[in-house]
Amino acid sequence: MTGVVISVFPFYWIVVMATNTSQDIYRYPPKLWFGDHLLTNIQHLFDKMAFFSSLSNTVIVAVCTTVLVLFFDSLAAFAFAKYDFPGKKFLFGVLLSMYILPTQLAIIPQYEIMVQLGWLGTLKALVVPAAANAFGIFWMRQYTSTSVPDELLDAARIEGAGFFRLYWHVVLPCVRPALAFLGIYTFIAAWNDYILPLVMLVNPDRLTLQVALAQLYAGHSTDYSMVMAGVLLSVIPLVLVFTFFARGFIADATKGALR
Amino acid sequence: MSAGARRGPRRRVAGYWPQYLAISPYYLIFSVFMLFPVLYTVFLAFQKWDGIGDMHFVGFQQFRFLWDDPVFWLSVRNTLVIWVLSTVPMLFMALVLAVLVNSTKRLTAFYRVALFIPSITSLVAIAIFFGAIFSNNFGLINAILRALHLSAVPWMSNEWTIKLVISALMTWQWTGYNAIIYLAGLQAIPSELYEAARMDGAGPVRIFRSITIPLLRPIILFTVVISTVTGLQSFTEPQVLFGSEAATNPNSGGPGQAGLTTLLYFYHQAFDNNDFGYGAAIVWAFFLLILLIVGINWRLVQRKERRS
Numbered sequence: 001m002t003g004v005v006i007s008v009f010p011f012y013w014i015v016v017m018a019t020n021t022s023q024d025i026y027r028y029p030p031k032l033w034f035g036d037h038l039l040t041n042i043q044h045l046f047d048k049m050a051f052f053s054s055l056s057n058t059v060i061v062a063v064c065t066t067v068l069v070l071f072f073d074s075l076a077a078f079a080f081a082k083y084d085f086p087g088k089k090f091l092f093g094v095l096l097s098m099y100i101l102p103t104q105l106a107i108i109p110q111y112e113i114m115v116q117l118g119w120l121g122t123l124k125a126l127v128v129p130a131a132a133n134a135f136g137i138f139w140m141r142q143y144t145s146t147s148v149p150d151e152l153l154d155a156a157r158i159e160g161a162g163f164f165r166l167y168w169h170v171v172l173p174c175v176r177p178a179l180a181f182l183g184i185y186t187f188i189a190a191w192n193d194y195i196l197p198l199v200m201l202v203n204p205d206r207l208t209l210q211v212a213l214a215q216l217y218a219g220h221s222t223d224y225s226m227v228m229a230g231v232l233l234s235v236i237p238l239v240l241v242f243t244f245f246a247r248g249f250i251a252d253a254t255k256g257a258l259r
Numbered sequence: 260m261s262a263g264a265r266r267g268p269r270r271r272v273a274g275y276w277p278q279y280l281a282i283s284p285y286y287l288i289f290s291v292f293m294l295f296p297v298l299y300t301v302f303l304a305f306q307k308w309d310g311i312g313d314m315h316f317v318g319f320q321q322f323r324f325l326w327d328d329p330v331f332w333l334s335v336r337n338t339l340v341i342w343v344l345s346t347v348p349m350l351f352m353a354l355v356l357a358v359l360v361n362s363t364k365r366l367t368a369f370y371r372v373a374l375f376i377p378s379i380t381s382l383v384a385i386a387i388f389f390g391a392i393f394s395n396n397f398g399l400i401n402a403i404l405r406a407l408h409l410s411a412v413p414w415m416s417n418e419w420t421i422k423l424v425i426s427a428l429m430t431w432q433w434t435g436y437n438a439i440i441y442l443a444g445l446q447a448i449p450s451e452l453y454e455a456a457r458m459d460g461a462g463p464v465r466i467f468r469s470i471t472i473p474l475l476r477p478i479i480l481f482t483v484v485i486s487t488v489t490g491l492q493s494f495t496e497p498q499v500l501f502g503s504e505a506a507t508n509p510n511s512g513g514p515g516q517a518g519l520t521t522l523l524y525f526y527h528q529a530f531d532n533n534d535f536g537y538g539a540a541i542v543w544a545f546f547l548l549i550l551l552i553v554g555i556n557w558r559l560v561q562r563k564e565r566r567s
Contacts, residue, residue, distance in 0.1 A: 003356045004373040007435050010388050011376075013399065017391065026397040076282040085275040091282065098289065101297055102492065102549075104522060104542050108303060108535050109296035112310070132288035163277030192381035194495045199530055210383040214499045217387045224391045231384045242379050246372045253375075254443040 014235070017228035025224055041229035045216075048226065050205055051233070054212040061126050061197075061208060062190040068131040069186045070179055077140030078171050079163075082153060099134040104195070111199055125200040126208075130190060136182050143178035144171060181252035184245050191238055209234045303539035310533050321540040331541065333516060334524040335548065337422065341520065342490040344426035349434050350482055356434065357441035358471070371442075374435030382432070386499035389428045390415070415500070421517040425496045433489070437482050444478040445471070480560045487556055491549050494522035521545045 017025055020035035045051060079085070080092055110129060111120070119125040148171055156170050172179075197208045207215070213230050242249065304321060306314040325331050360370050377385075392399040393414040401411035414420045448471065456466050472479075497520055501513035511527050512519025525545065529538025 003352075003359070003435070003438070004370060006431070007373050007377050010385070010431070013392065014384075014388055072284040076285050079278040079281040083275070083278050085278045086272055091286070095285070098293065101293065102488075102546060103293075104492070104494075104525065105300055105546055106293050106296035108529050108538055108542075109299040110292055111530075112535075113292065113296070128288060129292040132285050132293065134285075134289075137285060163281070167281075188379050192379075192383075194381075194383055194498075195526070198498075199526075210381055213387065214383050217390065217499065224394075224397070227387060228391065231387055235380060235384050238379060238381070239376065242376065243372060246375070247368070250371050250375050250439060254440055 011235070011239075014228050014232050017224055018232045020225060022223050022225045037225065038229065041225045042233070044223065044226040045229045045233075049212050049216050049230070051212075051230070053205065054207050054209045055233075057123060057206060058191060058209040061123050061193075062187050064123075064127045065130045065190040066183050066186045068127065069133045069136050070183055072131060073133055073136035073140050073182065074144075074172065074175060074179060075167060076137045077144050077175075078148075078167050080137065080141045081145035082148065082150070095134050095137060099138070107195070107199060114200060119200075121201060121203040121206060123206075126190075126193070126196055129196070130186075130193075133186065136186065139182055140175065140178055143175055147178070148174045177248065178252075180245065181249055184241065184249055185253070187241065188238060300539045300543065303536055304543050306536045308536045310535050314536075317536070321537050322544070324537070325540050325544055330516070330519070330524065331521070331544075334512075334519045334521040335545075337512070337517065338491055338493065338520045338522075341422050341425050341429070341493055342487070344422060345429040345433075346483075346486045346490050349430045350437060350479070350486065352430070353434050353437035353482070354441055354475075354479075356438040357445055358467070360438070360442055361445045371439055374438050376435070377432045378436035380432070382495040383499055385428055385432060386496050389424055389431075389496075390500050393424045416514045418515045418517040421501075421513050421515075425493065425500070425518055428496050429490060429493065433486065437486070440478060440482055441475065444475045448474050476560070480557070483556055483560060484553055487553055488549065491552065492522055493520045494526065497523050498526065521548075 016032065016034060018041055019038045020031050021037050021040075024031045024035060024037075080088065114120040114125045119128075152170055152174075153166055156166055161169065192210065193208075194210045194214070197211045198214075201207050201211060204215075213227070213234055216230060217227050305316060305318060307317045307321070308314045356374070360367060360374075363370075393401075395401065395411070395413045395415050398414065400414065404411055412420060414424055452470055452474075453466060456470055461469065497512055497518035501511070501518050511531075512523055521541065522545070525538055525541045528534045528541060
């Protein structure tokens with residue numbers, strides 16, 4: 001029980017801070033219960049940062065990354081799981097061994113590539129590199145090889161379906177549960193990413209939520225109520241998405257770890 | 260087999276075009292945005308480059324400088340201290356939590372969600388929250404200390420408390436996640452084993468040490484490796500907490516540079532000072548250090564396994 005309280009307490013306290021004035025929080029002893037200043041704090045927040053522009057940047061990055069990852073990874077996973085082709089073992093081995101390379105090793109040249117492509121400061125600089133996801137291919141391949149029946153594929157082949165029709169009409173419906181986990185996982189990771197947006201989004205009015213919040217905290221560190229209203233608004237969508245899918249998501253996340 | 264039907268020596272590879280097409284997006288993006296950059300970083304580590312002007316080949320000079328750079332070693336020390344201060348209590352508490360949750364039958368679904376939520380919350384949000392409650396003057400923690408008639412602690416300005424705050428943050432974020440991993444492992448242990456041990460007269464401590472721990476060992480190994488890799492890469496926490504000082508103050512990473520982790524130092528050198536060559540040298544040295552530590556960890560846990 002204590003563990004649960006400690007896990008959840010910060011969310012309670014973020015709401016307490018976001019609904020009171022900074023004076024109430026700084027007062028001694030501090031106020032421990034919700035106040036009624038949430039709307040004024042949000043108003044201050046909107047005055048200080050372009051909240052909706054940051055939010056829409058974040059949503060665009062997270063949605064585009066997720067869609068690309070789901071499409072590319074399930075397609076590649078189908079080829080790896082159900083076909084033999086020359087070089088398959090080698091290519092899959094490359095994929096697995098590259099999985100351990102930390103992204104920081106690549107970030108300086110990535111920055112330079114974005115400068116050359118003219119993508120620096122645009123959301124493409126975040127979405128395109130994230131679309132190559134080795135974990136996703138590995139995860140989808142495991143699922144596809146066990147959950148897509150070969151008989152079903154053969155039956156469709158006899159009716160003349162080629163690789164891509166098999167993918168669209170047979171494989172995709174079968175792998176939906178695995179796609180759901182990979183989708184939420186990718187969405188959460190893209191929503192929370194910090195170092196890449198920090199480096200790539202050089203234009204101060206085109207930031208993602210995480211970078212905008214961090215700058216807000218650094219710039220006006222005294223008005224905690226306002227900053228906490230921003231933290232609250234940035235955390236709520238993710239917690240909602242997560243709790244909606246929590247059951248299957250946690251089971252799949254542990255499965256990935258125990259494999 | 261639509262592909263195999265047109266067999267023939269020359270069409271062998273060409274006949275597989277749908278498969279190659281299907282896997283090509285990953286390899287294309289990976290080659291351009293990951294493989295090439297990683298190799299290029301090796302090349303950069305031997306160049307002096309500010310990102311705009313010409314590159315100058317300097318050989319091992321930057322690694323020699325790195326070897327003598329006190330700030331680099333300070334950052335390595337900070338990273339290691341923060342990693343130990345967070346990983347050890349994190350994994351210990353996770354194990355205790357998992358055993359406790361495993362012994363209750365009620366509300367387990369709720370416990371899981373509550374324990375998992377910290378690990379999906381953004382680090383920036385958590386760092387801001389910890390910055391607020393550990394604030395020297397107005398923080399909740401100091402208010403509680405004063406209410407208990409204890410003296411307030413300047414959390415954000417002392418060399419050790421800065422590391423403690425960062426470690427506490429990481430511990431809070433990942434304890435529940437590890438507990439759920441352990442819980443899944445615990446539930447895979449057959450209950451007959453416990454019954455047999457109890458029949459032989461073993462107490463709960465004896466059962467925990469002789470049955471639970473040995474059977475969980477592969478999972479513990481997994482969590483140790485994952486926590487090491489993520490723990491050593493701490494960047495967002497100190498960057499958000501002490502980022503404002505970085506631009507103007509040479510003491511980047513907070514007072515006394517106590518929160519300057521190696522990745523934060525790398526970021527400052529590469530993107531604040533535009534010293535891309537030195538940044539590349541730092542990040543490669545750091546990667547080798549991580550490999551070394553993971554290797555040592557692996558051997559330690561493996562050896563214990565052999566002994567028991």
